[in-house]
Amino acid sequence: MTTVLSKLRDLSDRTGVPYNHLTRALSGAVVTLFAAKLSYPYVRKYILETEDETVELRTKSKKYTTNEYNNKSCKTHIKITSKPDNDQMLGLEENPNDVLLKIVHHYEDRTLKRDLRSPSERYLTFGPERSNVILAKIEELLVRLLYEIRHLTGFNVDFVIQMIKLIRIMVPNLASREVLLLVMHTISLISRTFLSIYVANLDGQVVKQIVRRDLVQFVTLMSKWLLIAVPATFLNSLIRFLESKLALAFRTRLVKYAYNQYFNNETYYSVSNLDGRLENVDHSLTDDITTFAGHCAHLYSSVTKPLLDVSMILLTLFTMSRQMGSYGMSGPLLGTTIVFCTHLILRKCSPQFGRLVSEEARHKGFLRSVHARVITNAEEIAFYRGGEIEQTVLERAYASLVKQMNVISNQKLWYIMLEQMLMKYLWSATGMVLIAAPIMLTSSKKRVKLLAEENKLEVEGLQAILTTDDISDRTQYMMTAKNILMSSSDALERLLSSYKELIELVGYTNRVSKMFTVFEQVGRGQYKRVNVVKSGSESPQSSSPKLNKSKSELPVIALKNGVPEPKGIVSEGKDFIRLVNVPVVTPNCDVVVPCLSFMITNDMHLLITGPNGCGKSSLFRILAGLWPVFNGILERPHTRDMFYIPQRPYMSIGTLREQLIYPDSVEEMHSKGYTDAYLADILDSVKLKDVVKREGGWDAKADWKDILSGGEKQRLGMARLFYHRPQFALLDECTSAVSIDIEGEMYERAKLFGINLITITHRPSLWKFHTHLLQFDGEGGWRLEPLDATSRLTLKEQKDQLERELSELPSKQQQLQQLCNLLGEDSHLISKVDQQSPCSSRNLSPKVDSSTSAIGNAVTASVEEEYHSLELYDEHQNLIDSTNIKLIEKSITMQTNGHVQFSDNIQVNS
Numbered sequence: 001m002t003t004v005l006s007k008l009r010d011l012s013d014r015t016g017v018p019y020n021h022l023t024r025a026l027s028g029a030v031v032t033l034f035a036a037k038l039s040y041p042y043v044r045k046y047i048l049e050t051e052d053e054t055v056e057l058r059t060k061s062k063k064y065t066t067n068e069y070n071n072k073s074c075k076t077h078i079k080i081t082s083k084p085d086n087d088q089m090l091g092l093e094e095n096p097n098d099v100l101l102k103i104v105h106h107y108e109d110r111t112l113k114r115d116l117r118s119p120s121e122r123y124l125t126f127g128p129e130r131s132n133v134i135l136a137k138i139e140e141l142l143v144r145l146l147y148e149i150r151h152l153t154g155f156n157v158d159f160v161i162q163m164i165k166l167i168r169i170m171v172p173n174l175a176s177r178e179v180l181l182l183v184m185h186t187i188s189l190i191s192r193t194f195l196s197i198y199v200a201n202l203d204g205q206v207v208k209q210i211v212r213r214d215l216v217q218f219v220t221l222m223s224k225w226l227l228i229a230v231p232a233t234f235l236n237s238l239i240r241f242l243e244s245k246l247a248l249a250f251r252t253r254l255v256k257y258a259y260n261q262y263f264n265n266e267t268y269y270s271v272s273n274l275d276g277r278l279e280n281v282d283h284s285l286t287d288d289i290t291t292f293a294g295h296c297a298h299l300y301s302s303v304t305k306p307l308l309d310v311s312m313i314l315l316t317l318f319t320m321s322r323q324m325g326s327y328g329m330s331g332p333l334l335g336t337t338i339v340f341c342t343h344l345i346l347r348k349c350s351p352q353f354g355r356l357v358s359e360e361a362r363h364k365g366f367l368r369s370v371h372a373r374v375i376t377n378a379e380e381i382a383f384y385r386g387g388e389i390e391q392t393v394l395e396r397a398y399a400s401l402v403k404q405m406n407v408i409s410n411q412k413l414w415y416i417m418l419e420q421m422l423m424k425y426l427w428s429a430t431g432m433v434l435i436a437a438p439i440m441l442t443s444s445k446k447r448v449k450l451l452a453e454e455n456k457l458e459v460e461g462l463q464a465i466l467t468t469d470d471i472s473d474r475t476q477y478m479m480t481a482k483n484i485l486m487s488s489s490d491a492l493e494r495l496l497s498s499y500k501e502l503i504e505l506v507g508y509t510n511r512v513s514k515m516f517t518v519f520e521q522v523g524r525g526q527y528k529r530v531n532v533v534k535s536g537s538e539s540p541q542s543s544s545p546k547l548n549k550s551k552s553e554l555p556v557i558a559l560k561n562g563v564p565e566p567k568g569i570v571s572e573g574k575d576f577i578r579l580v581n582v583p584v585v586t587p588n589c590d591v592v593v594p595c596l597s598f599m600i601t602n603d604m605h606l607l608i609t610g611p612n613g614c615g616k617s618s619l620f621r622i623l624a625g626l627w628p629v630f631n632g633i634l635e636r637p638h639t640r641d642m643f644y645i646p647q648r649p650y651m652s653i654g655t656l657r658e659q660l661i662y663p664d665s666v667e668e669m670h671s672k673g674y675t676d677a678y679l680a681d682i683l684d685s686v687k688l689k690d691v692v693k694r695e696g697g698w699d700a701k702a703d704w705k706d707i708l709s710g711g712e713k714q715r716l717g718m719a720r721l722f723y724h725r726p727q728f729a730l731l732d733e734c735t736s737a738v739s740i741d742i743e744g745e746m747y748e749r750a751k752l753f754g755i756n757l758i759t760i761t762h763r764p765s766l767w768k769f770h771t772h773l774l775q776f777d778g779e780g781g782w783r784l785e786p787l788d789a790t791s792r793l794t795l796k797e798q799k800d801q802l803e804r805e806l807s808e809l810p811s812k813q814q815q816l817q818q819l820c821n822l823l824g825e826d827s828h829l830i831s832k833v834d835q836q837s838p839c840s841s842r843n844l845s846p847k848v849d850s851s852t853s854a855i856g857n858a859v860t861a862s863v864e865e866e867y868h869s870l871e872l873y874d875e876h877q878n879l880i881d882s883t884n885i886k887l888i889e890k891s892i893t894m895q896t897n898g899h900v901q902f903s904d905n906i907q908v909n910s
């Protein structure tokens with residue numbers, strides 16, 4: 001640069017063109033080139049649009065001939081996969097009133113005319129609306145402007161929208177505490193900038209006095225220097241203090257908003273059970289929010305302060321260089337150009353830190369969730385001796401995190417090298433040129449003339465003073481300029497490093513925005529799961545499906561753009577439960593029961609039975625509103641009038657009292673007028689009164705999940721039911737670990753309280769407490785009928801008796817065989833077996849088969865006679881068949897072993 005400037009001076013001397021004109025021409029050329037660079041994307045865009053229009057005109061003329069083909073291909077496409085519309089493609093179907101989203105629609109529509117590639121899902125549909133009209137307008141204008149210059153800057157406008165929405169949460173209004181903190185922070189930053197310039201000037205003056213050997217001035221300046229250290233250090237500390245305060249304030253706002261969303265409409269359940277977009281919600285709720293808030297606060301100071309520093313410093317340098325008699329624009333212009341070019345190079349070469357950091361956060365979240373899983377299931381894992389496999393999983397999770405971190409560090413290695421090269425060496429060189437240029441390129445005469453003009457003095461008088469002070473002035477200038485430039489280079493370095501931070505912030509902003517978007521959508525009942533779309537179930541099906549029809553044939557879910565759409569109608573506030581054509585559909589869109597229609601009135605107690613996985617608990621989830629109703633109508637009481645008790649009751653963090661009254665708080669308990677004595681009564685009714693004394697009173701705190709036994713936890717679950725006394729109790733095998741007598745007492749008491757029982761159980765002892773039976777067959781079919789517990793119990797007893805008798809058959813047969821052998825006689829129930837020469841099982845089988853069949857037939861005849869009228873006939877038939885098979889197997893074993901007589905151990909086996 002110095003060479004260029006001296007060449008310009010040479011040129012000026014040779015051609016006689018004033019030097020100023022040449023530097024101006026050069027500056028003009030640089031500015032024109034820069035303007036051309038800025039306008040290039042617009043020109044390109046214009047040319048592209050013109051080309052598009054031409055192509056459109058050409059295709060219109062061919063439209064008639066290609067129309068048929070287009071229709072065909074389009075139909076085929078829709079059949080294979082329902083193509084999302086533009087909104088869906090952009091993930092922006094929500095919040096039609098959101099102004100920012102409207103802007104996105106507008107610009108994306110224009111872009112989509114040319115580029116129909118589907119962008120990945122975007123997370124913009126969250127957050128409150130801006131109530132302040134002026135701020136809303138500013139935000140709107142900012143987004144519009146950014147869209148307009150998007151091609152130029154390559155700015156990620158989605159990030160800006162996400163930031164705006166997050167800022168609305170973090171800084172809800174102008175009168176908030178956060179604004180106060182921001183103002184204080186800004187004032188501290190501005191004060192610190194002025195202080196830096198003052199200190200740099202002071203430094204220069206001190207050196208000047210050293211050169212002049214002026215002791216008095218030197219001491220005065222040193223005192224000033226020491227005094228200024230007090231506010232300077234305080235300001236430094238204050239800036240950090242305010243930054244951390246700001247980060248905490250932002251975090252608190254975000255956490256509050258997130259918790260509100262998370263606990264609204266049971267989102268905490270749906271987000272992990274019904275929606276597949278968020279992998280580790282706990283990590284997003286804790287680490288991601290914290291890091292995002294910290295980055296925001298830090299970025300504010302690391303952008304604002306350097307910007308202030310740089311602008312103030314440029315201004316100071318400009319004034320100083322004028323004082324030194326230099327032509328003022330070339331220095332700052334050169335500095336600005338170099339800085340801008342450096343920024344462009346760094347931006348082009350920068351790796352995608354945002355994406356990388358977001359991926360790293362995902363890996364961290366996964367590692368954390370694996371740890372949490374081991375802690376939660378420590379006992380089960382220990383029983384299985386599963387430490388080794390868990391360790392492998394943990395190591396794998398850690399290895400993938402390390403791999404990701406290595407990718408980032410490898411990318412950083414080259415980037416930081418480039419950054420240092422440009423920012424340390426190139427900038428230092430530029431700084432030196434900037435300092436040297438005014439001194440080297442300005443003649444003393446010119447400087448004297450300028451100063452004389454400025455101070456309205458005689459040139460000669462001034463010349464005399466300046467000659468004396470010239471050296472000390474130059475030294476002062478050098479020192480001050482060096483200090484200022486060092487601060488400015490430091491500021492610029494921080495500014496460019498904050499670009500890296502900004503890219504990292506993009507990653508965290510996306511993660512936090514994604515979390516909020518998913519929370520809000522899930523809260524509204526809009527779920528998205530990966531890999532659930534099934535072909536052939538695109539449209540809603542209203543025809544009532546036949547019972548026992550194969551599940552996969554029953555398209556009861558309406559899909560919109562590949563996402564299941566809950567079309568059922570739910571109405572609350574009734575004193576009964578009614579389902580009309582409601583399907584039971586799992587979150588994976590498996591139809592467990594295609595169509596349920598029944599009514600439970602307040603005089604009914606319903607027992608639900610059926611094989612494992614037939615949908616019993618799923619029905620409870622639908623009744624409780626946890627799973628969406630995809631079709632039909634569901635009428636039910638308010639959820640507070642329905643109380644669910646699972647097989648393993650949840651034990652919360654808190655006192656023993658809080659376990660019993662869960663989910664009420666102690667305040668709510670008191671407001672209901674309940675006392676500890678009443679709670680003791682309830683515990684007594686479930687035979688748990690001793691627990692209060694044993695565990696150290698109602699206020700005792702412990703990890704109740706581990707302290708109470710399985711049966712005690714279940715009894716505490718029933719105690720909760722007596723405390724809340726809802727209209728309907730949904731009991732999902734909640735007494736399976738309780739002894740039958742206490743279980744009976746608890747059911748009696750529940751009925752005394754007027755609670756309608758809906759029980760899932762496999763225990764016949766509970767039948768007598770119910771009036772109706774809902775039976776699932778495991779194939780999608782079901783039957784609801786009145787339950788006559790007495791006759792059903794008789795049938796059950798008969799069935800058990802028959803089972804016992806049939807299980808004795810093999811031993812009876814063996815005894816008969818032995819007697820026949822002893823007597824040397826045949827029996828009409830056993831065909832004679834050749835006991836002398838053992839044959840192969842293959843040869844023997846038909847004989848054994850016929851003998852056992854004979855027994856089987858005899859038994860069948862008697863059973864048929866006795867129980868033909870009973871519905872259990874089929875089960876008996878199966879039992880007989882299986883007994884026959886067992887007998888065949890045992891006979892084969894005997895013959896293969898070469899034993900003539902049935903040995904004892906075979907009898908034991910049988």
Ligand SMILES: Nc1ncnc2c1ncn2[C@@H]1O[C@H](COP(=O)(O)OP(=O)(O)OP(=O)(O)O)[C@@H](O)[C@H]1O
Pocket residue numbers: 273586587588592610611612613614615616617618619
């Ligand atoms: N969160 C879930 N995500 C996906 N599928 C699920 C989920 N919960 C249950 N299912 C599926 O729904 C079906 C019915 O489950 P459900 O828990 O209702 O069975 P169940 O009749 O209560 O069985 P059990 O008697 O064993 O408790 C099962 O096939 C199960 O795999």
